[in-house]
Amino acid sequence: MKILIVGGNGGIGQAMVKQIQVAYPAATLHATYRQNRPTDMQGVVNWHPLDVTSEVEIKQLSEQLTELDWIINCIGILHTQDKGPEKNLQSVDIDFLQHNISLNMLPSVMLAKHFSHALKQSVSARFIVISAKVGSISDNRLGGWYSYRASKAALNMFLKTLSIEWQRTMKHCVVLALHPGTTDTPLSKPFQQSVPKDKLFTPQYVANCLLPIIANATPAQTGSFLAYDGALLPW
Numbered sequence: 001m002k003i004l005i006v007g008g009n010g011g012i013g014q015a016m017v018k019q020i021q022v023a024y025p026a027a028t029l030h031a032t033y034r035q036n037r038p039t040d041m042q043g044v045v046n047w048h049p050l051d052v053t054s055e056v057e058i059k060q061l062s063e064q065l066t067e068l069d070w071i072i073n074c075i076g077i078l079h080t081q082d083k084g085p086e087k088n089l090q091s092v093d094i095d096f097l098q099h100n101i102s103l104n105m106l107p108s109v110m111l112a113k114h115f116s117h118a119l120k121q122s123v124s125a126r127f128i129v130i131s132a133k134v135g136s137i138s139d140n141r142l143g144g145w146y147s148y149r150a151s152k153a154a155l156n157m158f159l160k161t162l163s164i165e166w167q168r169t170m171k172h173c174v175v176l177a178l179h180p181g182t183t184d185t186p187l188s189k190p191f192q193q194s195v196p197k198d199k200l201f202t203p204q205y206v207a208n209c210l211l212p213i214i215a216n217a218t219p220a221q222t223g224s225f226l227a228y229d230g231a232l233l234p235w
């Protein structure tokens with residue numbers, strides 16, 4: 001099996017890389033990082049530097065990795081050093097909103113576009129993206145967090161649309177949006193105070209939950225939005 005983890009240096013991404021090495025020791029594992037290549041990994045990981053905002057770089061990587069079974073995109077942002085999720089409309093900053101879209105949605109579009117050929121060969125193909133429940137439109141009761149919510153909702157719509165096209169052209173490929181639950185990573189750090197202890201997961205726990213969901217997914221499930229516990233989430 002050939003697997004690509006995009007954002008293998010992030011909290012959840014790194015845990016996925018480690019868990020795949022344990023669960024699938026015979027797999028050929030590729031992973032990308034932005035600047036800092038993780039050094040504490042045991043086993044063989046083929047690391048590739050990748051700027052996920054560059055279509056040129058994504059295309060170049062797709063020309064190197066021409067056969068894959070699973071692609072799992074773990075890239076995402078919620079805050080930057082000086083900007084965070086908005087409490088109200090007046091706090092919305094267009095540059096920050098665009099930055100959210102450029103990292104939470106556009107990389108998945110470019111990955112699907114350029115790696116569809118690599119997945120086409122596989123009989124157990126998966127195109128998986130770590131989304132977020134706050135991107136669900138029908139589940140939105142609290143409001144706020146405009147940029148993150150809108151970028152994840154756009155991601156979700158992209159994945160649903162992609163799953164419909166690929167049902168026609170790549171029948172074997174399962175497209176899923178996954179919600180990891182609140183996970184103890186740099187992304188959630190500033191927002192963990194109000195999270196009950198038993199609802200703040202370790203990245204290892206999340207990787208343990210998500211991997212069987214990915215492995216056992218069937219083509220009938222393509223275009224689904226699933227939580228870490230396997231629950232079906234509303235778009």
Ligand SMILES: NC(=O)c1ccc[n+]([C@@H]2O[C@H](COP(=O)([O-])OP(=O)(O)OC[C@H]3O[C@@H](n4cnc5c(N)ncnc54)[C@H](OP(=O)(O)O)[C@@H]3O)[C@@H](O)[C@H]2O)c1
Binds near residue numbers: 051053
């Ligand atoms: N943690 C949670 O509670 C939670 C909850 C719901 C959904 N999620 C989703 O889970 C996914 C993984 O998040 P995480 O918790 O693992 O966060 P994380 O530890 O902050 O990892 C985020 C990943 O995105 C990459 N990234 C961030 N900014 C980037 C940029 N400007 N250019 C290129 N790459 C960039 C990071 O690379 P660098 O390390 O190089 O920046 C890292 O690989 C995200 O899509 C997030 O929305 C997380």
